[in-house]
Amino acid sequence: METGFTKWIIVVTVVLCCLLELIDTSIVNVALTQMMGNLSATQQEVTWVIASYGIANVIVIPMTGFLAEQFGRRNYYFASVLIFTIASIACGQSTNIWELVAFRFIQGIGGGALMATSQSILIDTFPPKQLPLGQALFGMGVIIGPTIGPTLGGYIVDSNLGWPWIFYVNVPVGILAAIFTMLFIRDPERIRNAVPRPLREIDWSGIGLLILGVGSLQLVLEQGESEDWFDSAYINLFTVLAVVGIVGFIWRELTADKPIVDLRVLGKSRNLAVGAFLSFILGFGLFSSVFVFPIFTQRILGFTAAQTGLILLPGALASGFMMPLIGKALQAGVPQKYMIPVGFTIFFFFTFWMAARISPTAGEADFFWPLMVRGVGLGLIFLPITTMSLAGLQGKDAGQAAGLTGMIRQLGGSFGVAIVGTYLERSLMQNRNGQSANISLYDPETVQRVQAFTHNFMARGFSFEQAQQQAYAALNGILMKQVSIITYSQVFSMLGFFFLACLPLVLLIKRVKVTGKISLDAH
Structure with missing residues (x-):
């Protein structure tokens, strides 16, 4: 455990890296139109800028435990920061759309590691009794990052700096993080003493099936709407590959002696299994609500990207402010199984408040308090789920669990954006036909x-x-x-009912103490 100045330098380093990774999942959204013009790309082609990053993320995240053990966590983290930073420069220098897509994929490989490894570094930095505080600091990045992305991206686009600057802003932080990583972050003893696996003992089949299954699934979710889903032979092909890959991956990891991702850890903790599903729901609500709100404000109300981002910012900051308070409540003994349903209920209240606020004359002030409520609700969901999922697990098991929940949260976000996007487009057509009958x-x-x-x-x-x-x-x-107006109101109501329907899962949670020892040495 680190103390004093070193401890807080590590905190600043990993939280900034976590923020960078998550900001980059959403910052490009507001610059796609400018990219299309400057790189002579079609709308279909430019969506790959988002898809390639997401695909790389979900492939790397579950493997971070193995990679950190194989190469040393500090070395792996340092290399990931460098990959992310150098790829950011290359993205800004891209001269055509496919160069940009390729460099975004490389950036996603580095970024996926930052998210999962940051969590384990933070937890190792704090003593067991301060575990909720470490998780709270990590949670601030998870909740605030996707919201800051449109704000920062909107400012860059509106200020005419040009789309390359949405990547260049990563560079100074990346350089600083790389220096601090080498100076202050140390491997725990278990990893320092670990013997890397020989190449012949590495689970290459598991790696291949993971890439095939999860990569294909992410591609289907990212590209399905633009390809008209299962009317496309291309989407049908990758759906089949996703099913084959995921089924094969699960079978391989449950039967291999030294799996790349040990899925057997899910059977060791009921709370981890429940927490994994709740992480999916969290990702679904977090990313889909951040996705749909900017579309509404910019398409219907005519707000700029920067205006939209500034509207979202106070709610994200409220969530960040809540994290340490929730951490202290957990440390004081408030059970997670009581906090999570409160968070779900608050999020449900937020969605119906938003559905009622949506109107042709709505202004910035109309959304301030609903979004503040959203921030509080997400805070009450994220931290209890994380501490509940990892409590009672140690060493390798805890590392595998962190990687799995991270991947599932990311996939939840992808499912949320895909489902909400499809529902939005199809409901617009249905509602238009219904309203046209009255004219x-x-x-x-x-x-x-x-x-x-x-x-x-x-x-x-x-x-x-x-x-x-x-x-x-x-x-x-x-x-x-x-x-x-009718359609966006229906979308928010649908999100609310989804969260409400998932409330019974809380009954499966087994109460655990958050002050017990949790080690993430393997991750």
Whole structure:
């Protein structure tokens, strides 16, 4: 355990790295249009900038325990920081879309390790009695990172710095983190004394099946909507590969003597099994809500990317502020199985508050308090789930558990974005068809409105034919705005019911003390 100045330098280093990794999952979203123009890319091609990073992440995260043990945790962490930083520079220097996609994949390989390894370093830095504080600091990065991404990305895009700067901002922090890693982070004794596996003993089959299964699944989730899901032979192929790969991976890891990811750890702790599923739900709610809100504010309300990010920021900061308080409550003996349902209920309340607030005239002030409530709810979900999942596990088992929950949380976010995105697009069409049935040129009110619009446009100098076309376009615009309000309200309600439906899982949680010894030496 570290103390004093060294302890807090390590904290700053790993939390910043964790933030960088998560910020990069969402920062590019607001710059895609600019990338399309500068790199002469289509909308379909530019989505690979997001997909390649996510695919690399979910492949690497579950292997971090093995890789840290094989190469030494400090060495692995240092190499990951360098890979992430150098790949960030290369992304900014890319001259075509496929160069950028390739470098984003490499960046994701480095970034995936930062997330999982940061957690274990923090836990080893704090004594067992301060475990909730270490987890709280880690949680601040997990919750705040995806929210800061659109804020920072929006500022860069709106200030005309150019899209490469969304990658260049990583460089100074990455260099500082690399220096601090070599100066202050040390391997625990178990890893220092570990003998690396010979190449012939490494679970190459497990690695291959993991890449095939999880990589294909992430690709399907990232690209499914743009490819029209199972109407596409391409998506069908990778769905089959995902099923074959995941089934083969599970079988291999349960039967191998030295698996790359020891899935048997799930059978050693009921709380870990429940926590893994709850981590999926957390990722689903965290990433899908961050995904859908900016789309609504920018497409429907006309906010800039920077404005949207600033609206999201106070709620994220509230969540970060809550983390140490929740950590102290856990340390004082408040059971996780009581805190998690409170968090789920608060998140449910947030979604229905948002559904009620959505309107064509909504402003920034309308979303402040609902988003603050969201921040509090996520804080009450994340930290209890994390401490509950890892409590009672030691050494290698704890490292494997941390990697598994990290991967599952990431996949939960991918499922959330994919499902919400699909539901959003299809519901827009259904609601438009439903609302169109109420509009008819034989309806006197509709005729009066079209005539009023036509006269208005003619007064601006348009001919009668042009004015009438503009009138129909204006009427269609009003219709689509109303349809969008209904649809986005339904999306938030759907998220709320999803969280409410998952509440019974809390009954499966076995009470554990968070002050017991938890070692993550293997991770």
